[in-house]
Amino acid sequence: MRIGVIDTKACNLNSVLQALQRLQAEVIVSSDAAELQHADKLILPGVGTAQAVMHGIEHFKLQDFIVNSTKPLLGICLGMQVQAQTSDEVPLKADFNEIKTLGIVPGHVQKINSQGLRLPHMGWNTVRHTDHPLFRDIAQDSYFYFVHSYCLPLNDFTIGRSEYGQSFSAAIARDNFMGVQFHPEKSGAVGSRLLQNFIEL
């Protein structure tokens, strides 16, 4: 089992790589679709901004590779958000008001309507899931670690939901594509379990 970590050069991959090492997974890290072809499964990490991740995907001509992939793919945080169609997360002073993302699942990423709760939504929050295999042996309302200010609302492909002022997609799945808003690599034992589940799918 070889896990390909897609490096968009938009973020620090350390945490994800260290988590995979702790699970003794065989890992290749690359920005090159030809190399990533040799992986059995793919992880798309994302810390930073939606635009930085999309720039990386475009710069390394990874968009076709990702959206046409038939291998299990797990997006983490922004790596999940960019699977939606568009995102409101534009740079300050931008002359446009949304960013086009991969469009693997329907929906529009928007600022969390936190009802006055502090943003970013940062810390440990509970996830209610639909018993998707990604959550095998993970109890309902387990706590996962989140750091984000934007979210994907609930949709037909939501497999885990959380609440922070509003309900939002904490995890999604469509065919071979999966994504989690939280950081499994920082979510203690349940996070490790989720990554292990992905490896074992």
Added chain:
Amino acid sequence: MLAKRIIPCLDVRDGLVVKGVQFKHHEIMGDIVALAARYAAEGADELVFYDITASAEGRRVDRSWISKVAAVINIPFAVAGGIKSVEDAQEILAFGADKISINSPALSDPTLITRLADRFGVQCVVVGIDSYFDAVSNTYQVKQFTGSEQSTITTKWQTLAWVQEVQHRGAGEIVLNMMNQDGMKNGYDLTQLKAVREICQVPLIASGGAGAMEHFYDAFTQADADGALAASVFHKQLIAIPALKQYLKEKGIAIRT
């Protein structure tokens, strides 16, 4: 609902965990990586590592221990001590820390807070405040260079004013070290904590004085702290993290168990 956080703090000096009383008399508590791994396994929600010698002695420190910690633990952690520039912070984050926490350098150059927030995002930037209650003047004073007793100075800032200043400049979280209580195990200074909470819109972490489980409960219920940080009670195993979290959960606090 966001869980309240239990945060063991590991004061680091020369690659070892140490702990002092009222920021003095440091004794060696053990190996960083082993202690970090133990806390993560026991259910700590986050860890904070303070390199207590860095700021006081003005030297560059070997931070390679950070990558060893990052390799073994699967929870978020912050590193503090001697972070004077964007480059210092970059190095620490590259080693695998999730947050950087600045204290004395922010007092020397408050623009550092904004530069760090702009570069890495507010979620990465914690400002630690060493606050001392001066009974004579009946004020809370911000202290600087508290790594050793000799180096500690009183700044021009009163605590509440500095709390507002750092938020204005981009602090994403504040750790309030209430120095009079530090290591005394008499409980957090709830009067001070409540006063800071009233003006603090970012996550607020109580630090200094935890000695019993109810002290954590008080910080969460009476002062609405987002997290509670403690060192000696965990290092000396006076309070076990699983028992503490069970106690808080049974008392109705949102806690990750």
